[in-house]
Each structure stands twice: as C-alpha cells, then as structure tokens.
Amino acid sequence: LNEITVLNKYNFNHKVSCRCLLNLLHLLFRMKVFGVLVVTIQLALSHAALDWLDAVIIDNYNAENIAEAQFQGNQISEVSLHEEPLPPPPDVKDAAKYARYIVHYSSWGSLSHISWQPFTTALPIARAYSISDGPIGKGNGVPYFLMTIRDNEMQDIVKDPRASLTCSLAQSNFCRDKAYDPEDPRCSQVILTGKFAFIPNNTAEWKIAENAMYSRHPIMKTWPKSHDWQFAKLFIRRILLVNYFGGNKYPSVESYFKADPVVYSEENPFNNVNFS
Amino acid sequence: LNEITVLNKYNFNHKVSCRCLLNLLHLLFRMKVFGVLVVTIQLALSHAALDWLDAVIIDNYNAENIAEAQFQGNQISEVSLHEEPLPPPPDVKDAAKYARYIVHYSSWGSLSHISWQPFTTALPIARAYSISDGPIGKGNGVPYFLMTIRDNEMQDIVKDPRASLTCSLAQSNFCRDKAYDPEDPRCSQVILTGKFAFIPNNTAEWKIAENAMYSRHPIMKTWPKSHDWQFAKLFIRRILLVNYFGGNKYPSVESYFKADPVVYSEENPFNNVNFS
Numbered sequence: 001l002n003e004i005t006v007l008n009k010y011n012f013n014h015k016v017s018c019r020c021l022l023n024l025l026h027l028l029f030r031m032k033v034f035g036v037l038v039v040t041i042q043l044a045l046s047h048a049a050l051d052w053l054d055a056v057i058i059d060n061y062n063a064e065n066i067a068e069a070q071f072q073g074n075q076i077s078e079v080s081l082h083e084e085p086l087p088p089p090p091d092v093k094d095a096a097k098y099a100r101y102i103v104h105y106s107s108w109g110s111l112s113h114i115s116w117q118p119f120t121t122a123l124p125i126a127r128a129y130s131i132s133d134g135p136i137g138k139g140n141g142v143p144y145f146l147m148t149i150r151d152n153e154m155q156d157i158v159k160d161p162r163a164s165l166t167c168s169l170a171q172s173n174f175c176r177d178k179a180y181d182p183e184d185p186r187c188s189q190v191i192l193t194g195k196f197a198f199i200p201n202n203t204a205e206w207k208i209a210e211n212a213m214y215s216r217h218p219i220m221k222t223w224p225k226s227h228d229w230q231f232a233k234l235f236i237r238r239i240l241l242v243n244y245f246g247g248n249k250y251p252s253v254e255s256y257f258k259a260d261p262v263v264y265s266e267e268n269p270f271n272n273v274n275f276s
Numbered sequence: 277l278n279e280i281t282v283l284n285k286y287n288f289n290h291k292v293s294c295r296c297l298l299n300l301l302h303l304l305f306r307m308k309v310f311g312v313l314v315v316t317i318q319l320a321l322s323h324a325a326l327d328w329l330d331a332v333i334i335d336n337y338n339a340e341n342i343a344e345a346q347f348q349g350n351q352i353s354e355v356s357l358h359e360e361p362l363p364p365p366p367d368v369k370d371a372a373k374y375a376r377y378i379v380h381y382s383s384w385g386s387l388s389h390i391s392w393q394p395f396t397t398a399l400p401i402a403r404a405y406s407i408s409d410g411p412i413g414k415g416n417g418v419p420y421f422l423m424t425i426r427d428n429e430m431q432d433i434v435k436d437p438r439a440s441l442t443c444s445l446a447q448s449n450f451c452r453d454k455a456y457d458p459e460d461p462r463c464s465q466v467i468l469t470g471k472f473a474f475i476p477n478n479t480a481e482w483k484i485a486e487n488a489m490y491s492r493h494p495i496m497k498t499w500p501k502s503h504d505w506q507f508a509k510l511f512i513r514r515i516l517l518v519n520y521f522g523g524n525k526y527p528s529v530e531s532y533f534k535a536d537p538v539v540y541s542e543e544n545p546f547n548n549v550n551f552s
Contacts, residue, residue: 108458110386110442112400119514120440120469124388124400127467127518128444130459146459152524164396166386168404171447181495182384183406183422191403193396219457238395242403248428 086172089188092244096255099241102190104139106131106167107216111145111234113157113196127153131165132216134208141257143192144199144209145232146220163196165234188243195235206231362448365464368520372531375517378466380415382407382443383492387421387510389433389472403429407441408492410484417533419468419510420475420485422496424503439472441510464519471511482507 086105090097110126130146133139143165147154157163168182168189169175175187199206209231214221223229239256241249251259362381366373386402406422409415419441423430433439444458444465445451451463475482485507490497499505515532517525527535 108444108446110388110402110404110444112386112388112402112440114390114400115440115469123438123440123469123513124390124402125440125467125469125516126386126388126400126402126442127516128386128442128446128458128463128465130457150523162399164388164391164399164401166402166404168384168386170384170404179495181406181493182404183493184495187404189404191401193391193399193401217457217459219455219460237399240401240403247426 085177086169086174089169089174089243092186092188094259095241095243095249096239096251096259098188098243099190099192099239099251099256100139100141100259102167102169102188102241103131103133103141103143103192104136106171108171109143109165109167111157111196112164112166113153114160114162115153116156116159117152125153126164126166127151130213130217130220131167132212134212135215139212140208141259142208142236143234144212145234146209146213146217146223146229147198147232148227148229150227157196158198161195161197163234164191164193166191185242185245188241190242191240192234192236192238193240194237197233197235199231199233201230205233209233361453362445362450365445365450365519368462368464370535371517371519371525372515372527372535374464374519375466375468375515375527375532376415376417376535378443378445378464378517379407379409379417379419379468380412382447384447385419385441385443387433387472388440388442389429390436390438391429392432392435393428401429402440402442403427406489406493406496407443408488410488411491415488416484417535418484418512420488421508421510422485422489422493422499422505423474423508424505426503433472434474437471437473439510440467440469442467461518461521464517466518467516468510468512468514469516470513473509473511475507475509477506481509485509 089101092098107130108128109131111129112124112126115121115123115125131143133141133143149155149158166189168187170182170187170189174180175182175184178186180187199209213231220229236253236256239251239253241251243249365377368374383406384404385407387405388400388402391397391399391401407419409417409419425431425434442465444463446458446463446465450456451458451460454462456463475485489507496505512529512532515527515529517527519525
C-alpha cells in the first residue's frame with residue numbers, strides 16, 4: 001500500500017515508492033480534515049495539470065481576437081424560445097464546421113466541472129446552462145454564458161476552472177425527426193473541453209458576450225439585477241465531435257475557429273424563414 | 277509556494293507545510309512522466325475520496341433490492357422516439373418525486389466523468405448517452421445505460437468511476453411550451469452524482485437493465501453485436517434538483533427511491549395517450 005502503480009504511455013508498469021505522500025495522507029487523516037485536504041491537494045494538482053496542458057497545447061489561438069474580428073455591430077435579433085427545425089447540417093466529413101454548427105444552433109449545453117461540495121467532493125458534475133456564441137448567422141464559436149456566483153456550482157468553478165461544454169443535436173428536433181436514438185452517433189454531439197472564465201465588465205469581449213446572450217436569450221435582460229449576473233466563456237483546449245459511425249473526431253481548435261459558421265446561404269430557404 | 281492553503285468548513289485559513297508533496301511533484305516532473313503521474317495520484321486520491329464518501333454517506337440503500345422489487349415482468353413497450361408532451365410534473369415542493377419524474381421521462385442525459393485522454397487529462401467531461409430507469413410508468417429510479425467499451429470515454433470511466441448524470445426538461449418540449457429559458461430554474465434539471473458501474477451479464481439486475489433500455493430504446497436491440505454492448509448503471513450518492521426559484525434542492529437518495537415514480541393516474545388522460 002505504500003507504493004503507487006504508475007502506468008506510463010507505453011503501458012510499462014513502474015512502481016514509485018512514495019511513503020512521503022502516504023505519510024502526508026495519514027497526517028491529514030489524523031487531523032480529521034481529510035476530505036477538505038483531499039480537495040486542496042487535488043486543486044493544487046489540477047492547477048499544475050492545467051499549467052502543464054497550457055505548455056503542451058499545440059493549437060495556439062487568441063479567442064479574443066477572433067471574437068473581436070467577427071463581431072459585427074450590436075444588433076439584437078429577438079429569437080423565440082420555440083425552436084424551429086435546424087437548417088440542414090454541414091457535410092459530416094467537415095468536422096470543424098460541424099462542431100461550429102452544433103455550438104451555434106444550441107441554445108443550451110451541459111457544463112461539466114469538478115464539484116467541491118459536501119458529499120460530491122472531487123466528483124465530476126454537469127449542469128445545464130443557456131449558451132450563445134452570437135446572434136444567428138453571426139456566431140464566433142466561443143460559447144458564452146450568463147452566470148450568477150450565487151450558485152454553488154459557480155463558486156466551485158471559480159476555484160477550479162476545469163470545464164467542458166456538451167451540446168447534442170438531441171436537444172433540437174433533429175434526432176427525433178430523423179429517428180436517430182440519442183446515443184446513435186449520427187445524433188451528433190460536440191464536447192468542448194477547457195477552462196471556464198468570467199469576462200471582466202465593460203471590456204470589448206464583455207460587449208460581445210452580452211450581445212451573444214441577449215440576442216438568443218432576450219428574457220435574460222429582465223432577470224433580477226440582485227443576482228449579480230456575470231458574462232462568462234469557455235476557453236477551448238480540445239474539441240471532441242461525434243457525428244457519424246467510426247469513432248470520435250478531434251477537429252483542431254484552430255480549424256474550429258477558422259471554419260465558416262454560416263451553414264446556410266441566401267439561396268437556402270432556411271435563411272430567413274426560421275430565425276428572424 | 278511550499279505551503280498549501282486549506283479552507284476548512286468554517287472558512288478558517290490553515291496553512292499546512294508540505295515540502296514532502298512538493299518534493300514528490302518535483303521528482304515526478306524530472307522523471308518527465310508528470311502528466312501521467314498527476315493522473316495516477318489523482319486516481320489514488322479520488323479513490324480515497326470515494327471510499328471516504330462511502331463511509332460517511334447517510335443514505336444507506338440497496339439499489340439492487342429496490343430495482344428487484346419494482347421489476348414487474350419483462351414486457352417490452354415499444355416507445356416511439358418522437359416524444360409527445362410530458363405528463364404534468366409533480367408539485368415542485370415534492371423534490372424527491374420531481375427528481376424521479378425528470379429521470380423517468382428523460383430518454384437521454386449528459387454523463388460527466390473525468391477524462392484521462394491526451395490534452396484533457398484530469399479535466400471533467402460529459403457525453404450524451406441514452407438512458408432509461410424502466411418502461412414508462414414502471415421506472416425504478418436507477419439510471420441504466422447501454423455502453424460500448426470501444427469509446428475512449430468508457431475506457432476512462434472504467435479506470436475512474438466518478439460520474440454524474442444530468443437531465444434537464446429542456447430536452448423535452450416542456451420548457452419551450454412554457455417559454456422557460458433553459459437556464460430558468462423552472463426549466464427543471466436533476467443532477468445525480470455517484471459512481472458508474474457496468475452490470476455483470478445474466479444477473480437479475482442485468483435483466484432489469486436490459487428491459488429498461490430496450491423498452492425505451494427499441495432500436496438498440498438491432499445494434500451490431502461486434503461493439504460489445506454492455507449494460508451499466510449509476511450508483512447515486514447525491515441528488516441535486518433545480519426546479520424553482522430559491523436555490524438548489526437536495527432530496528435524499530432514500531426519499532428518491534421511496535418516491536412514487538407514477539406521476540399520472542388512470543384518470544390522467546396522459547396515461548395511455550402518449551406512451552403506448
């Protein structure tokens with residue numbers, strides 16, 4: 001028990017003696033703050049892991065710049081909550097564009113984080129939140145949120161920003177209309193994994209986030225100010241797309257942000273019919 | 277940097293010197309297997325946390341027994357993928373019954389776990405999967421799944437079974453019909469947090485899971501055997517319900533399993549109209 005088995009990338013078994021760590025754990029256990037300390041150590045390790053990921057990530061992009069460039073004015077298109085059928089999706093082989101399509105046409109998603117609440121300490125947990133990457137036809141690919149720090153979940157995510165956003169076409173009528181089971185890979189889903197961050201007030205991106213959220217969720221403009229609503233976003237590190245048989249696809253973050261978010265044209269009858 | 281700040285339950289700050297841990301991390305970093313070792317240590321800690329949770333959990337229940345008792349025959353009701361409007365929900369104040377209602381009428385949910393894949397090591401991630409707790413009107417409250425170990429996500433969850441299942445009424449027409457924004461607390465959601473487990477073949481619960489999944493997702497019966505489909509379930513430790521203004525609700529696991537899953541009666545016209 002005073003050895004930890006380590007599986008490295010090549011599946012060799014190493015054994016690393018670490019009486020040190022176990023002594024520490026034993027000490028913590030005797031201090032009767034075991035749960036809280038496990039939390040703290042995991043937080044320390046996870047931050048280390050995030051910094052390490054930052055260093056190795058290949059897709060070096062600046063989401064702010066992209067968002068800035070694609071932001072076109074401040075017009076608010078009031079979109080009804082009643083969702084019309086989606087415009088037809090892009091070619092399943094164009095993974096980056098397909099991922100953009102799902103994110104853009106999703107009005108909400110499941111945001112995963114690590115819980116630091118009693119009874120769920122260090123357990124992964126997802127909660128459904130409204131999202132928007134911009135007004136219909138003008139999305140920039142960045143998932144924005146409007147959050148209140150009153151939620152326990154938000155308090156946890158501030159401490160530990162590791163997060164994923166999952167959006168499935170099962171949320172729309174797409175899969176039902178096609179008779180795809182929600183677990184059928186053609187009932188497409190995208191999972192954006194990275195880091196959650198609040199957006200500082202009155203910055204350029206704050207205006208973009210405000211426009212994105214209010215245009216797609218106009219009711220939010222009326223939500224009580226006392227709840228301290230704050231705009232937030234997800235920094236994307238990795239994109240997982242499931243949209244056909246044959247396994248996961250991983251479009252690069254760069255190709256995702258470069259992909260044309262417009263999946264319909266002037267000629268496409270869906271253009272002005274469904275989202276006006 | 278060689279101190280870790282510990283926030284205990286009463287928000288006192290303690291500082292615990294742990295050169296020991298940092299020395300270990302430094303050693304691991306020099307061994308250039310940092311990422312993999314962070315994974316391993318986190319796994320070790322998370323298993324410790326799970327065991328600790330097992331010990332303190334108050335709601336001591338036996339899901340198998342409950343499932344067994346509520347299992348009534350093996351009749352398969354073919355349910356169309358096209359979802360009709362839900363029967364009216366229970367009283368928002370009855371948190372346990374309301375949680376059962378959401379789980380029972382959801383055909384899918386977002387299953388969160390910890391990813392151990394490259395670029396997302398130690399990051400939380402959710403993927404949408406079909407679920408069922410039993411045929412309509414005969415749910416036992418246990419979320420069952422049909423999974424293939426071919427998915428990277430399933431391989432990770434076998435190594436690290438920490439998991440949550442999130443189901444929102446935004447998945448149905450409920451929120452759209454009521455014009456509730458997906459983030460409006462009345463657009464109810466339930467988050468079941470616990471431990472994911474595959475169900476051994478040909479056990480009593482395996483038959484319950486098979487009946488649950490095939491009755492609600494009949495197409496699954498035709499899925500290619502070569503994918504090694506396996507039935508699975510979530511052991512529930514904590515239930516988080518959002519179904520009205522005023523913050524999260526936490527019905528006990530015991531009250532959840534005791535709640536009557538039938539939200540409609542013979543007199544309720546929804547009984548046989550929508551789910552036959």
